[in-house]
Amino acid sequence: MPLFAIICHDKPGMLEARINAREAHLGFLRNEGIVRLAGPLIEEGEMRGSLIVLEADDLESARKWADQDPYKAAGLFASVDVIEWKKVIG
Template sequence: MLIALIARDKPGALQTRLDNREAHLAYLKETGVVSQAGPLLDEEGGMTGSLIVLDVADMAAARDWAANDPYAKAGLFASVDLIAWKKVI
């Protein structure tokens, strides 16, 4: 099952993102369920959130993955949406 995780950073939380980036990137690689991932950017190119496509068994697995992301544990996100997604192209 493909799940799009769309997370928006809390305002002014860039340093939290930078401080936890290495752990987050390692988590993406180690878990083996990330199909695609990258930061959301503002008009100036600054990182303001994350878009991650997970390939997991079900929504419960996506919720568990999201809760254990180092960014989430560090309190980076103002919001996180998990949305079932169907790849067409």
Template structure:
């Protein structure tokens, strides 16, 4: 199954939205075929997310990403989803 990288950038000043929805987001991550996941850090604070998932295709990856509680809470300024290939590591 192909891998897809989701690069999600938080809206400026949205750290409280992230913190308020973090538990639901972490629970949601258990519903997917997660390869790796973690926050993007800027100036010591979480400012985005990098998630690599297994999905049948780009449409399935987009559908999964839309179900993230962070997305529903309006946390993200942008979400980029691209097919990704593991080469090293």
């Protein structure tokens, strides 16, 4: 099954919204067992985005999954890119 990278950048000034939605977001990541790695993007010592790598049947499935993220529902993201990713090392 192919891997997809989901790269999310937060809107400025949204750290509190990120913290408030964090537990729901982490539960979502764990729910279906398709996430292979995930973590926040850090800028100037603060969480300012997310990187998620997951397995999905195709790009459309990965996009649909990303659209369900509680962070997105909280209005956190300025942008979300979903692209196929190939693991080479690790």
